Amino acid sequence: MDDIKKAAELILNSKKTFALTGAGISTESGIADFRSSTGYYSKMDPAMALSKDVLLGNPKRFYKEGYLILTDLNEKEPNKGHLALAKLEEIGKLNGIITQNIDNLHTKAGSKNVYEVHGETRGIHCMGCGKEYPFKVMKNKVEKGEIPPKCDECGGVLRPNVVMFGDMMPDAFQKALAELYSTELLIVVGSSLTVSPVNFLPDYAEKLIIINNDPTPQDRKAEVVFNRSSGEVLSQILHEVEKQL
Incomplete structure (x- = not known):
């Protein structure tokens, strides 16, 4: 059995399946990996660009650096990897998505049950009274x-x-963690699994499928590993799953 068919079988036979996504799923939408040699942080210090201390203490710097990342993300559109995950959820073969990404692309693709553990760039809020506004207000x-x-x-x-x-990590992280206690299969897509605390989440799933361009620390535990384009792999897996339904 080839790896695509094996992945499809795992999904078809799983009682509860979640996806965990990182920056790698969004590179095909024109978003550079934050930590790659051409990514956002190659030109700025990440601890400063998107820092709460800088936001409050040096807002001019925040709106010169970190804010530009957020506005850039708002212009992007989902790719076939995001769309394949949304379709897997629609046909009842994916229970939800846990994402490290703040680019909103899973929700744009139509996914319904998304835990955005690093937040999102659709909205803003007041640190005083808590009032919520759409991002365009900012x-x-x-x-x-x-x-x-x-x-x-x-x-x-x-x-x-x-x-x-x-x-602090948001409530979405604790809710995502609670989901994984009963998750049989976790599909890791585009994550190096090196950023804490998200890198510990695969430990809670019984079985893993890993789709990432580079090796990850969890590869040895995975049922199947793909080191190639996530959009291509997810599209092929979806096609195989739909064939067998």
């Missing part, structure tokens, strides 16, 4: 020179709904 205020942008209700500082350096 964009409009920044374009008008309002740095940092302030809440219309209480005058508090607005911030993106992303997990920055210095932030």
